[in-house]
Amino acid sequence: MIEFKIIHEDKKTKARAGVLKTPHGVIETPIFMPVGTRATVKAMSPDELKEIGAQIILSNAYHLYLRPGHDIIREAGGIHSFINWDRAVLTDSGGFQIFSMSEMRKVTDEGVEFRSIVDGSVHFFTPEKVIEIEEAIGADIIMVLDELTGYPVDKKRAEIAVVRTAQWAKRCKKAHQTNQALFGIVQGSTYKDLRKQSAELTVEIDFPGYAIGGLSVGEPHEEMLEVLNYTVPLLPKDKPRYVMGLGDPTSLIESVAIGVDMFDCVLPTRVARNGLAITSIGKVNIRNSKYAIDFSRLDPNHDCYTCKNYTRAYLRHLVKAGEILGARLLTWHNLSYLIETMKEARKAILEDRYAEFMARYQSKHEKEFGTV
Amino acid sequence: MIEFKIIHEDKKTKARAGVLKTPHGVIETPIFMPVGTRATVKAMSPDELKEIGAQIILSNAYHLYLRPGHDIIREAGGIHSFINWDRAVLTDSGGFQIFSMSEMRKVTDEGVEFRSIVDGSVHFFTPEKVIEIEEAIGADIIMVLDELTGYPVDKKRAEIAVVRTAQWAKRCKKAHQTNQALFGIVQGSTYKDLRKQSAELTVEIDFPGYAIGGLSVGEPHEEMLEVLNYTVPLLPKDKPRYVMGLGDPTSLIESVAIGVDMFDCVLPTRVARNGLAITSIGKVNIRNSKYAIDFSRLDPNHDCYTCKNYTRAYLRHLVKAGEILGARLLTWHNLSYLIETMKEARKAILEDRYAEFMARYQSKHEKEFGTV
Numbered sequence: 137m138i139e140f141k142i143i144h145e146d147k148k149t150k151a152r153a154g155v156l157k158t159p160h161g162v163i164e165t166p167i168f169m170p171v172g173t174r175a176t177v178k179a180m181s182p183d184e185l186k187e188i189g190a191q192i193i194l195s196n197a198y199h200l201y202l203r204p205g206h207d208i209i210r211e212a213g214g215i216h217s218f219i220n221w222d223r224a225v226l227t228d229s230g231g232f233q234i235f236s237m238s239e240m241r242k243v244t245d246e247g248v249e250f251r252s253i254v255d256g257s258v259h260f261f262t263p264e265k266v267i268e269i270e271e272a273i274g275a276d277i278i279m280v281l282d283e284l285t286g287y288p289v290d291k292k293r294a295e296i297a298v299v300r301t302a303q304w305a306k307r308c309k310k311a312h313q314t315n316q317a318l319f320g321i322v323q324g325s326t327y328k329d330l331r332k333q334s335a336e337l338t339v340e341i342d343f344p345g346y347a348i349g350g351l352s353v354g355e356p357h358e359e360m361l362e363v364l365n366y367t368v369p370l371l372p373k374d375k376p377r378y379v380m381g382l383g384d385p386t387s388l389i390e391s392v393a394i395g396v397d398m399f400d401c402v403l404p405t406r407v408a409r410n411g412l413a414i415t416s417i418g419k420v421n422i423r424n425s426k427y428a429i430d431f432s433r434l435d436p437n438h439d440c441y442t443c444k445n446y447t448r449a450y451l452r453h454l455v456k457a458g459e460i461l462g463a464r465l466l467t468w469h470n471l472s473y474l475i476e477t478m479k480e481a482r483k484a485i486l487e488d489r490y491a492e493f494m495a496r497y498q499s500k501h502e503k504e505f506g507t508v
Numbered sequence: 509m510i511e512f513k514i515i516h517e518d519k520k521t522k523a524r525a526g527v528l529k530t531p532h533g534v535i536e537t538p539i540f541m542p543v544g545t546r547a548t549v550k551a552m553s554p555d556e557l558k559e560i561g562a563q564i565i566l567s568n569a570y571h572l573y574l575r576p577g578h579d580i581i582r583e584a585g586g587i588h589s590f591i592n593w594d595r596a597v598l599t600d601s602g603g604f605q606i607f608s609m610s611e612m613r614k615v616t617d618e619g620v621e622f623r624s625i626v627d628g629s630v631h632f633f634t635p636e637k638v639i640e641i642e643e644a645i646g647a648d649i650i651m652v653l654d655e656l657t658g659y660p661v662d663k664k665r666a667e668i669a670v671v672r673t674a675q676w677a678k679r680c681k682k683a684h685q686t687n688q689a690l691f692g693i694v695q696g697s698t699y700k701d702l703r704k705q706s707a708e709l710t711v712e713i714d715f716p717g718y719a720i721g722g723l724s725v726g727e728p729h730e731e732m733l734e735v736l737n738y739t740v741p742l743l744p745k746d747k748p749r750y751v752m753g754l755g756d757p758t759s760l761i762e763s764v765a766i767g768v769d770m771f772d773c774v775l776p777t778r779v780a781r782n783g784l785a786i787t788s789i790g791k792v793n794i795r796n797s798k799y800a801i802d803f804s805r806l807d808p809n810h811d812c813y814t815c816k817n818y819t820r821a822y823l824r825h826l827v828k829a830g831e832i833l834g835a836r837l838l839t840w841h842n843l844s845y846l847i848e849t850m851k852e853a854r855k856a857i858l859e860d861r862y863a864e865f866m867a868r869y870q871s872k873h874e875k876e877f878g879t880v
Contacts, residue, residue, distance in 0.1 A: 175825060179832040182817075204800065204825040211801055212821060220817050428576065429583055445554075445592050449584060453547060453576040460551040460832055 138277065138317040138344055140376045146490040150368075150395040153485040156376055158224040158276040158317075160216060163191045165376065165397040166481055168388060168474040169226060171405065174199045175209075175219050178405050179460070179467040182221045188440065188472040189479070191223055192276070194400045197269045198230020198261075202254050206272035214274030225275040226400075229266045231282040231321070232349070232381070243283060245300060263307035271314050279347065280308040282321040287354040294325040295333075302337035309341055319345040319378065326359050328366050335370035346371045347378040352387070352401070361390055368395045385414060385477050389497050392481050393490060399478075404470035409463045411455040414470045418501060420448075422466065427452045440472035441465075510649065510689040510716055512748045518862040522740070522767040525857040528748055530596040530648040530689075532588060535563045537748065537769035538853055540760060540846045541598060543777065546571045547581075547591050550777050551832070551839040554593045560812065560844040561851070563595055564648070566772045569641045570602020570633075574626050578644035586646030597647040598772070601638045603654040603693070604721070604753070615655060617672060635679035643686050651719065652680040654693040659726040666697040667705075674709035681713055691717040691750065698731050700738050707742035717748040724753045724773075733762055740767045757786060757849050761869050764853050765862060771850075776842035781835045783827040786842045790873060792820075794838065799824045812844035813837075 139157040146152065154165040170177045170185060171194045177185060185193060195215060200206055212218035215225050234241050234250050241250035247262035263281045270278035281304050283297040301323045312318050320343035324330030338346060348367055351360050364379065371377050376397045382388060383401020391399070404414060413420040415435035420427075422434075430448040442451070442465040454462030484493035511529040518524070526537040542549045542557060543566045549557060557565060567587060572578055584590035587597050606613050606622050613622035619634035635653045642650040653676050655669040673695045684690050692715040696702030710718065720739055723732050736751065743749050748769045754760060755773020763771070776786060785792040787807035792799075794806075802820040814823070814837040826834030856865035 174829045174831060175822075176829075176831045176833045181833060181836065203829055204821070208801055208821060208825075212803055212819065218819075218822055220822070429580055431584055447584065447590075449576070449580060450547075450590055450592070453580075457546045457548075457575060459546060459548045460835060461548045461553060463832060464553065464836075 780838035
């Protein structure tokens with residue numbers, strides 16, 4: 137099981153620094169969790185993830201169920217052993233994956249039928265089935281099966297998803313047998329009353345941690361912040377709060393001020409493979425021709441392996457040539473940058489200067505990030 | 509410049525152990541050189557190459573001329589600085605690349621006109637131009653521009669290439685101004701008298717090292733060995749001998765017995781990206797379904813990072829899912845395996861047991877490798 141303790145609350149904001157104990161190490165919050173959808177954080181090795189200070193990574197029950205199959209991971213002794221990672225792991229249930237491919241699924245109160253992206257075969261997920269899969273995979277933290285809606289969505293549709301997600305959460309909790317920590321998920325799109333309803337229904341079931349889902353799916357940045365501002369206080373203060381799918385540094389920093397503890401997103405790894413670096417001086421699209429003879433470091437203020445050892449000119453060459461090393465080095469940098477940014481945020485909280493930290497960051501980056 | 513010294517000759521075979529001093533470190537021969545065509549050994553970082561014991565890597569003047577451009581590499585302070593590699597580098601002239609795309613080039617005694625694979629633009633390489641490019645890139649060892657023929661090729665055509673290669677080699681030597689070591693290349697396809705003619709013409713020009721080109725282009729393994737058996741003794745004993753484009757372990761081990769010192773090939777890295785491992789127990793096609801629940805190490809007798817830390821089941825999953833880490837881990841293993849095999853070969857030479865070493869290897873692998 138997990139234990140969560142808030143060790144300090146910032147005096148001027150709602151930001152908090154916490155410690156989350158898991159069977160695979162201690163996580164210092166707030167934290168950004170790199171995403172390893174298919175049992176690998178794309179382009180990174182487990183040792184490199186340790187080197188950049190990752191304390192927990194994500195994987196995805198839906199993807200692992202389809203390939204290699206959760207039975208194989210159970211047989212391997214669980215996900216930690218399968219992927220050679222002895223720190224913490226969180227598995228998402230795959231709700232997001234199933235519902236983002238709407239043309240391939242059919243949802244009822246009982247569960248959701250969908251077609252495999254691997255071979256087109258038909259599968260049926262119930263809350264109970266998802267728990268069985270997540271228990272076989274063996275992550276430290278597992279997520280309930282939720283139904284999420286896109287943006288925009290009409291209120292009726294959003295309400296159905298809120299009620300169904302709560303019913304499924306109840307069934308997940310009932311089916312859950314191991315000592316993995318099962319987190320509930322709050323839905324409700326951008327409707328405040330639905331968010332309230334979802335938070336109340338979910339908190340009533342009582343979970344050791346709560347996620348806010350269905351954000352960063354196309355809504356404006358300001359609307360997302362508003363929903364968080366409204367929803368986060370509805371969650372128990374003494375439990376970890378996790379906003380799913382948020383990965384641009386500005387959103388992370390603003391969400392921490394609202395009292396969020398955990399984040400994950402494919403953004404830093406995905407944009408890296410396209411040649412986009414997230415740096416202390418803003419976005420750097422390394423494909424830009426102005427970097428062709430730029431022999432300076434990628435981020436003048438960052439000290440990761442990539443920044444210390446390679447020039448923009450070389451990184452540009454690698455990315456333009458489609459070389460794997462280019463994807464590796466930019467991924468390394470982006471993850472390192474986000475993890476370091478959360479470390480700095482934590483330090484600022486501990487020193488009661490989070491508001492200043494956030495203001496300085498926003499003034500530097502407002503125009504450059506937004507939702508990357 | 510380089511210095512080559514043979515430190516021991518095996519008593520029963522023609523195998524020799526040498527030391528090749530370069531401005532970027534000492535190379536112990538026989539050696540396999542990983543290929544980094546476009547200024548990166550695909551999927552590997554420079555630090556990882558050091559970890560597996562690579563003492564020299566290849567790059568390619570033709571590819572670097574097209575992208576990023578040799579001027580950019582000169583501006584960066586040369587290839588070592590550009591790619592963050594302080595050990596030795598060898599650049600091939602690109603003869604092979606130009607001539608393997610026959611539909612895109614036109615060759616005369618003056619030089620060769622070809623179309624860029626990057627943007628279709630038309631370029632003209634002369635021996636002088638190639639030297640200018642290789643000098644800008646700044647590798648420790650550079651190669652003359654050669655004309656090579658495919659297999660099979662009629663003798664007339666092969667003879668023209670032999671004569672032209674020698675003329676071009678002379679012009680390369682004349683144009684060459686730096687203290688980089690310029691190697692000549694012997695051509696002549698599978699015709700013994702042409703190989704003899706080419707060796708004599710090339711040796712007459714006098715180079716600090718000699719390569720044998722135009723092999724492993726489709727001819728049977730036995731014919732390749734016959735050509736080497738015939739050609740190698742025609743080269744000066746006190747100069748390094750380099751067979752271009754050979755990368756399967758059996759061929760390497762047999763060629764060392766004939767007196768070859770240096771090898772390069774894209775094979776170990778290319779097949780790795782397709783899921784094929786070269787191991788002490790033969791080829792392992794990791795995609796095979798029999799590895800799905802095989803939690804043993806990739807090569808039971810090898811101790812590289814991949815073998816020590818990951819199971820066949822996980823490697824299979826990564827490769828099947830098209831994950832970069834799969835390509836990385838198999839590339840690591842294949843290069844490590846070839847480099848280690850050459851180290852063992854060297855040890856066997858120093859201990860006058862190369863024949864036994866080779867016999868044991870052949871008996872184990874004859875059926876499994878051949879030309880991979």
